[in-house]
Amino acid sequence: MQTHGPEPLAGEGQAGQRTGEVLLDVANISLRFGGVNALTDISFNVREHEIRAIIGPNGAGKSSMLNCINGVYAPQQGAITFRGQTFKHMNSRQVAEMGVARTFQNLALFKGMSVLDNIMSGRNLKIKSNLLWQALRIGPAVREEIQHREAVERIIDFLEIQAYRKTPVGQLPYGLQKRVDLGRALAMEPQMLLLDEPMAGMNVEEKQDMCRFVLDVNQEFGTTVVLIEHDMGVVMDISDRVVVLDYGKKIGDGTPQEVRNNPDVIRAYLGAEASSNPPQGH
Numbered sequence: 001m002q003t004h005g006p007e008p009l010a011g012e013g014q015a016g017q018r019t020g021e022v023l024l025d026v027a028n029i030s031l032r033f034g035g036v037n038a039l040t041d042i043s044f045n046v047r048e049h050e051i052r053a054i055i056g057p058n059g060a061g062k063s064s065m066l067n068c069i070n071g072v073y074a075p076q077q078g079a080i081t082f083r084g085q086t087f088k089h090m091n092s093r094q095v096a097e098m099g100v101a102r103t104f105q106n107l108a109l110f111k112g113m114s115v116l117d118n119i120m121s122g123r124n125l126k127i128k129s130n131l132l133w134q135a136l137r138i139g140p141a142v143r144e145e146i147q148h149r150e151a152v153e154r155i156i157d158f159l160e161i162q163a164y165r166k167t168p169v170g171q172l173p174y175g176l177q178k179r180v181d182l183g184r185a186l187a188m189e190p191q192m193l194l195l196d197e198p199m200a201g202m203n204v205e206e207k208q209d210m211c212r213f214v215l216d217v218n219q220e221f222g223t224t225v226v227l228i229e230h231d232m233g234v235v236m237d238i239s240d241r242v243v244v245l246d247y248g249k250k251i252g253d254g255t256p257q258e259v260r261n262n263p264d265v266i267r268a269y270l271g272a273e274a275s276s277n278p279p280q281g282h
């Protein structure tokens with residue numbers, strides 16, 4: 001398989017001896033919207049168990065990249081290979097079935113439904129019994145429902161949201177809603193989790209909690225994480241490697257330390273009036 005970017009050997013990730021083989025390989029992706037080149041010839045890879053960040057100024061192409069990976073957008077050029085299987089025209093459901101789950105920048109939860117039911121909705125792909133069995137609550141449907149409920153309860157415990165199990169999601173503070181969104185993605189038991197700005201709009205305490213949960217998911221379940229994040233302190237703290245995009249092009253790729261010292265990256269952030277928020281970390 002073709003690989004890209006600086007190559008730590010398997011097991012040499014920043015966070016210790018835990019990264020493995022290449023799980024996701026993005027090769028020469030280009031995506032256009034009419035006259036806008038959202039992505040131009042982007043290549044990078046993600047290793048098993050890695051936390052890989054995608055950063056860049058506003059409009060750099062980060063969400064577009066995530067949308068290509070999970071089948072929302074079909075790039076005009078390039079190929080994406082997940083677990084050795086290359087997909088060009090795969091839709092979101094097919095990508096999800098392969099083990100890729102995603103959270104969204106703007107929450108896409110069912111606000112009137114309880115925390116429990118929202119997380120349960122993440123199990124849809126895993127429900128095997130047919131609709132008639134489910135409606136009649138007979139046979140395998142009952143056993144299956146018990147299993148799914150147990151899995152959801154484990155996630156609720158893991159995310160420490162037991163007190164809100166029955167609360168309609170719309171009544172929760174924003175930070176907790178983001179946690180429920182993570183829970184719904186985890187309910188798919190994904191091999192790879194795509195997080196689109198998981199800390200956006202959070203206060204310091206909520207960010208610390210979310211960081212802890214992302215690290216715990218990565219370490220306890222071995223889930224590979226790809227995240228878009230604007231908070232450079234968070235990115236520098238929790239990522240093994242970072243891809244930097246600017247105007248749809250890749251301008252940096254490496255460990256947080258390498259990216260922080262990359263003159264192109266510094267220039268892009270300063271140029272994008274982000275001088276108050278260059279990639280310095282804490």
Ligand SMILES: Nc1ncnc2c1ncn2[C@@H]1O[C@H](COP(=O)(O)OP(=O)(O)OP(=O)(O)O)[C@@H](O)[C@H]1O
Pocket residue numbers: 033036037038056057058059060061062063064065
């Ligand atoms: N569906 C679309 N139709 C037309 N243009 C789009 C579409 N999605 C993204 N773009 C354009 O592609 C470019 C990259 O946008 P994208 O949202 O991927 O950037 P981003 O790095 O995620 O930005 P932000 O940090 O502001 O969320 C922008 O110029 C944007 O206007």
